[in-house]
Each structure stands twice: as C-alpha cells, then as structure tokens.
Amino acid sequence: MNETTLNPAAPDVVAAAAAAGAPADPFVVDGVTLGSRLIMGTGGAPSLDGLGAALVASGTELTTVAMRRYSPAETGSLFQLLVDHNIRVLPNTAGCFTARDAVLTAELAREALETDWVKLEVIADEHTLLPDAVELVEATEQLVARGFKVFAYTNDDPVLALRLENLGATAVMPLGAPIGTGLGILNPHNIELIVARASVPVVLDAGIGTASDAALAMELGCDAVLLATAVTRAQDPALMGEAFKHAVLAGRLAKKAGRIPRREHALASSAMEGRAEFL
C-alpha cells in the first residue's frame, strides 16, 4: 500500500468528498471511519480542562487512555471528557510488563468501556519503556484469540511488525523513539520498510517531539500518528495540538502529492528556453 504513485485525480476526489460532507481523506481502521489521522494520548496533561482544549484543537477523533491509570467508574473523570467531546476511546495496557498483565487489563477495559479495541503495550523495563517483543507476540496471539482488535505498539522492527500482522493485529504501531523522549523518528528507513510490507494500518506511535516529526511520519507513508507527551507537556498544549493537526495533514498531502527525487545538482525551476520539457 501507499506506493509513491503520482495521482493527478486525487485533489479532485478530495474536493468532491469534502463537498459531499464526508471526511476528505478518511482513516479507516477495523471498518470505522475517522476524519482525523491524529490519535492522541492523554497522559501528562496538567488539567482536565487543558487536556480537553488540546484534544479539541488537535481535531482528533480517537484517543488512547491508560486503563491502569484512570478509573472509568469515577464521575467527572477523563472518560466523561471524551464522551462530552464525542471522541472514541482506545484503551491501552500501559504499565503492563507481562502478557498476562496485558490480557487482564484488556479484559478489564472491554468490560468497563464496551469496546474490543485495545492498544497493546507490553513494556520491557522502566528505563527504556521499549516493548518486550516476546511478550508482545504472546499477548497479541492471546488477545486475538479472545476476540480483541489489537493495535500493537511495537519496536521499529519490520520483521516483528509483519509477525504481529500475521498473528492478527488490526494495526501495527511502530515507535519513532522511546516513549516520552521527543527524539523524533530515529530510523526512518525501518518505518518505510514496515509501511511497504504492511496490509494493515501503520500508526507511528511514540517519540514524537514536535510537529515536523509527525509530518515526516506521514511522508514516510504511515496511515496515522499517535502522540501524547509532545502535546500534553508542551507549554501551551492547545496550540501544540493545533500544530499537530496541521502537521499530520501536511505530511499526508505531501505523501499523496509525490515528492520530487533528491538530486546532487541544482535544477532551475524554470526550464531554459528552447529546450524540450521532460517532466
């Protein structure tokens, strides 16, 4: 998917879809159509009001929540905020270190939130917060067998990503860099490889520091970007949320528009008189 083909018709299709009231460039996952390709996390927000403003500014329609950190039972909680803003919840298993932990947490989420979607996080250690590949594979198998739609948070490893897809993952979510580091996309080539081989949606998840990182993820062919810290811990979270809205859109359009090849030598933008045009 997402081959670099020039498609002159694309802008017209986009315009027509927008005129008809449908999302211009929908992100479809598990049969659900989302109007935004930005998925937001909620951790680290200074206040509920601040988080709400950032989510609205980002235009997100899907937001992930750590089931280990937030209780759906409390009134006036984060979950109510998401309901109020009509944002779909993607529960996640942050804080789980074993497949067993993750499966139990996913079951808790399914019961409490009545969704079989789960963002699967199985973390190896507190210092890196990197996924534990072995437990991740194990948990994916178990959760798929239990009927979950697994959004697998994974290392930027093309072999592992494909393995997770083969085991039934609904989406694969490779990291750009370790959680919370804001280091951007450390191995763009691997992300491109994952995208090139995947037939399920690829969501760049973790490591995003600022808007240009998200634009790059989309230019590399990812279907969506998931981030939390870059917005929730920004000095002005709402403004940063809006920045990411534009960045994801810009990266997506750039990918579809088809970038020029990289050249060693300069090429004047206007061709010299009297020469044939080859482009």
Next chain:
Amino acid sequence: MGARASHEAEAANGAASRDCGGRRGSCEDSTPEDISAAGDITADVAVIGGGVIGHGIAFEASRAGRSVVLIDDAPGSGASWAAAGMLAPVSELHYQEEQLLELMLESSRLWPGFAAAIDAGAACVKTGPAGTASGAGTGYLTTPTLAVGADAADRRALTDLRQAQQACGLTVEPLTVREARGREPLLSPGISCAFDIPADHQVDPRLLIARLAELLDAEGNSCVRRRAAGLLWEDGRVAGVRLAGGGSVRAAETVVANGLGASALDGLPPELVLPLRPVYGDILRLRVPGHLRPLLTATVRGMVRGVPVYIVPRQDGTVVIGATQREDGPADPNAVSAGGIYQLLRDAQQLVPAVAELELLEATARARPGTPDNAPLLGRVAAADGGDVPGLIIATGFFRHGVQLTPAAAAVSRQLMDGTADPRWDGFRPDRFSRVPGTSGDSHNKEAA
C-alpha cells in the same frame, strides 16, 4: 483513624483551658445524644467539613466575632491528614495557571499574619490550667525551597519553567550544584541543577488543624462530630445544615467545605454542578536518625526524569516525601499504592541518597478534590432570580493547594459574609461550570445522581 484520636485529645485539652479570651460560656464537642436532647443548635455560621479549609474559615469567622459550629464526623482525617503542607506558590506554578497564581500569592501574603494569629491565640490557651495542651505551634517555617533536577532534560525543563516563573514576577535564582550542596551537603553530587526559591515555605497541616480546633473551642464554638446530610432551606435561603441521623444546625451562613463530599450533599441548588473528582496521592513520613540530622534544612522539590518528587524537612526530625497523583479509583480510597511508594522512594533517593537510611514511619494515601481547571470552587452561587443564593458559601476543590490556600479561603469567606467580596476572585465562583446548559457538567451530574 489517628487523625481523629489526636484531634479529640487536643480538643479535650483545649476545653480545659477555655477561659482565656472565650466570649461565650461552655463549649463541648457535641455527641449525637446532645443534639437529640437539645434539639437544634444555632450559630452565626455553620461550616461543613473539618479539614484545613473548614477549620481556617471557622477560625476567621470566629475572629470576626461570629459564633461557629463545625460539622464533621472525623475532622482532619481527609486530604488534610495526608498533605505535606508546602506553601509553594512559586514551585507549584504550572503553565497557563496565572489566575490561580494570583490567589496563591494573595494567600502567601496572608500566611504570616494567619500563623501569628494562631500562635498568639495558642499562647493564650496555653496559659490556662492545662498548660501542656499547646505550644507545639503550627510548624509554620519560612525556610526556602530548592528546586533540583536529576538529569539534563530535567535541567532544561526547570530552566524553561523558570522563565515562566520570572515572567510572572516570581523569584527563582539558579545556584551551581556546588552552591546548592554547600547549603545542603546531603544532596546527591549527581544532580543536574538547583534553583533557590526563597518565597516557598511550609506548615504542618496536622499541627495546624489541632491548633485551630483548640482555638475554636477556646472561643466558645462547637464541633459537631456528625456527618452533614444536606442543606436546610427556608424562604429561598439556606438556613443551616441537616445532620445525618436527625437534628440540625441553624445558621445565617452555611459554608460547604467538605472536599469531595460536597457534591453528595442533599439540597444543593438544583442547577449547581460541582465537578469534583478524586485525585489520589501517596505520601510518606520518615524519621531521620540522629547522626543524619538535619537531613535537609530547605524543602527540596525535585524533578527526576520528568517526574516530580519533594522532601519536606520538619523541625521534629521527620521528613515528608510525596506525592503521587493517581486517578485509578481503588476500591478502598485510602489504600496506599505499592508502585507509588516505590517510585517516591526511588526518586527521592536519587536526589538525597541518605533517604535510604531513614526509618519509615507512615505511608498514607488520600483523595484530593480535583476540578477541571485545577482551581478551587470558592464563593457564592447564583440563584434562579439572578442574585446569589443567600446564606450559602462553597469552599471546596482545592486539589493540591488546600493548605497553601487556607488563609485566602478564610479571608474570601469572611469578605463574603461581611458583604465586601473582592471581584478579583469572581473567576473561582463555584457555579462557573454550571452556567451553560448541556455542558459536560450537566450530563455527568445526572449520571451520578
């Protein structure tokens, strides 16, 4: 638990020495039997909730010459029992919370006078027959706070925050690590930065409540050890408090200061939404062995790999290490999180390695009353006719800042009772989440009901 036992002991001692400055005759803690025998109690002011805020408001009202009844079945046992008591408008500043900062700074200006008034009253109580009752003070200290970072990213984060603090006119001065360790030799040599914050101080909330309870008692006010069931209404005004199990307290002004319990009271104005949510916190109290004293002279607030932790040294040779923020909804709201305690000790040790040598006295968890904008719900409530509901003041939702904001809450409540409200604090009105129909507050309130 402990809060209640110690509070009763203090109150009993205070009652034995009530002659100094007492205006009215006797004051005894009312038991359910007293109330059913005597019928209703009448006072100028009824305060629901015996945490720092309720005690502070009751004390201020009493100082202004009003008779007060404080209603709580377990005074001082809620969030106040856990609180570290940092008075920290500067290091508590968060981006985009400038309006809250104004109230925090106002409270800091009030703190010296508030503490002095308590000390003066306590000295007076102490001269009574039970001379040993008081004298421990409130633990109010104007020692500074040091903000320190653990790694390079923490240094950058604290440096960025300092710019915001300075833009608000606050004083935060960078120290070299050597300078910081000259002042606090047990700080780890490995810290990445240090800042001196002279305006952030501390008080001991447990001592504070004990002193305020003694003073209220000595002034002839009463503490009703019962749960408030709801508000009493009469002719369109709030006329007091209905007690659980029967009986009532009738008062010209009723103050709702019972933290998270506020939204569960019967008889709140029907359109009023109090969007309170529990934000749990774990906190530790430890004793410093003699050979390590003083562990610290200043309060140390650290950022360790992006996560905040603080160490507050008390005069009695103990330290307080806190605090987590959890919204995980444990079955027992006072249950302590093992993971939370682990993280606190791990991060505190990174800043002050000798923390590993301390004796662990207590691990406590309580729920703070959080609001959507982290600011309190403080003031009067709009009535359907356009004015304010007479006789009702709300003072809850103080979240992490209850101790710091106690003098401000007390002063604002007193101004409301005197009819001299300061428009600067209108932004904290408790009905600010209730005004737009069909908003989030409305819907979740219905679900909760």
